[in-house]
Amino acid sequence: MKSPHPHDVALLCNPRAGGRWRVLADVLDSDEAKAAHRIVTDDIRDVHEAIAGLGQRVKLLCIYGGDGTIYRVINELLRNPAIAPPRLALLGGGTMNVTATWCGMSSSPGENFRQVMRAYMADQLLWREVPLLGITQQGETSYGFTFGLGPVVRILQYYESGKKTHARAIAVALQSAVGALGGVPRDFQPILRDMEATVTADGERMPFDRWAAVFANVTGTINPFVVPFVGDRTRDSYHLLSYAISPRELAIMLPLLIRGMLPMDPRSFLHPVSVWRQALLSLLGKGGLPTDPRYVNRSTRNLVVETSESHFTIDGEVFPSTDRRFEVNLGPTLNLATLAVRRRDLKRAPTPHPIEGHAPAEVLAEDEPPRRALPDDAEGRR
Numbered sequence: 001m002k003s004p005h006p007h008d009v010a011l012l013c014n015p016r017a018g019g020r021w022r023v024l025a026d027v028l029d030s031d032e033a034k035a036a037h038r039i040v041t042d043d044i045r046d047v048h049e050a051i052a053g054l055g056q057r058v059k060l061l062c063i064y065g066g067d068g069t070i071y072r073v074i075n076e077l078l079r080n081p082a083i084a085p086p087r088l089a090l091l092g093g094g095t096m097n098v099t100a101t102w103c104g105m106s107s108s109p110g111e112n113f114r115q116v117m118r119a120y121m122a123d124q125l126l127w128r129e130v131p132l133l134g135i136t137q138q139g140e141t142s143y144g145f146t147f148g149l150g151p152v153v154r155i156l157q158y159y160e161s162g163k164k165t166h167a168r169a170i171a172v173a174l175q176s177a178v179g180a181l182g183g184v185p186r187d188f189q190p191i192l193r194d195m196e197a198t199v200t201a202d203g204e205r206m207p208f209d210r211w212a213a214v215f216a217n218v219t220g221t222i223n224p225f226v227v228p229f230v231g232d233r234t235r236d237s238y239h240l241l242s243y244a245i246s247p248r249e250l251a252i253m254l255p256l257l258i259r260g261m262l263p264m265d266p267r268s269f270l271h272p273v274s275v276w277r278q279a280l281l282s283l284l285g286k287g288g289l290p291t292d293p294r295y296v297n298r299s300t301r302n303l304v305v306e307t308s309e310s311h312f313t314i315d316g317e318v319f320p321s322t323d324r325r326f327e328v329n330l331g332p333t334l335n336l337a338t339l340a341v342r343r344r345d346l347k348r349a350p351t352p353h354p355i356e357g358h359a360p361a362e363v364l365a366e367d368e369p370p371r372r373a374l375p376d377d378a379e380g381r382r
């Protein structure tokens with residue numbers, strides 16, 4: 001059996017990610033990095049050529065960078081569907097590190113890298129199979145963990161169009177909240193207007209045409225503080241939320257919605273006996289209270305959105321729309337290295353299995369721990 005070797009590892013660093021040179025140096029100058037293949041580039045188009053030049057030697061690709069870097073690397077690696085991408089370790093290091101944090105990379109990028117390398121060399125690296133979303137427009141498909149449309153994306157695009165600092169992010173967030181609740185300043189209102197769209201999930205068109213948010217996601221987490229999805233997904237589905245409410249109502253309900261807490265259906269109060277019965281059953285874990293039908297929050301296998309929105313987001317990156325029609329399905333599955341994962345995230349994550357010969361799971365387990373990654377030529381011996 002071939003043992004893990006540091007020459008099996010490639011370390012990709014985006015020096016522009018996060019703008020913190022000392023953090024980058026802590027990764028590049030570490031003892032663990034000296035034996036790995038190091039790729040330092042701010043042009044992600046170089047990634048495919050650089051990885052291809054290393055051939056099949058790369059079994060693990062460690063990525064220093066934020067969600068934008070990860071998005072570009074993944075899509076570059078998947079350009080040729082005939083070539084399976086290597087396993088990935090997302091070290092963090094960017095402005096946004098949502099997926100890396102979800103994988104348990106909660107320390108500094110340098111410490112995350114050292115932990116990954118120590119576990120890899122000891123043949124104890126944990127991993128998790130994670131499917132991607134495939135977002136198709138005009139026949140072109142991009143891959144990511146989160147897709148979104150609506151006023152929230154317009155606010156993000158407004159922020160991206162200026163200087164990206166923490167102070168400005170706070171200012172834009174406050175301006176958006178005040179604008180949604182109070183209607184001022186008036187010149188900010190076009191950004192906050194409802195999104196007009198038809199939304200169809202699993203072939204069923206939803207009975208609304210004005211939306212405050214439409215998001216699809218595979219991890220259950222939009223950022224470390226926003227876990228808005230209700231329930232678990234199956235291995236062949238993903239999370240979907242579509243809120244047919246006004247931006248003002250969204251702003252009022254936001255503290256609850258970001259924790260996956262949905263308002264009750266006001267019509268249910270017309271039948272108080274039934275409500276009390278459902279409340280008692282929910283306390284016994286046998287169902288839940290009826291929710292407002294405008295708040296769609298469930299899993300789905302296929303999503304089609306038709307809208308004139310000018311921009312959309314994938315993993316926090318904002319892109320111009322090229323067509324009115326978006327179609328979202330599950331895409332390829334990646335093998336992501338994971339460190340200690342918080343229990344609240346285990347229920348949101350796919351059940352880990354050996355890469356080959358895994359037993360199919362209809363519903364994801366909540367507490368099964370990740371399993372260690374095996375060298376490629378050891379998998380067949382399992």
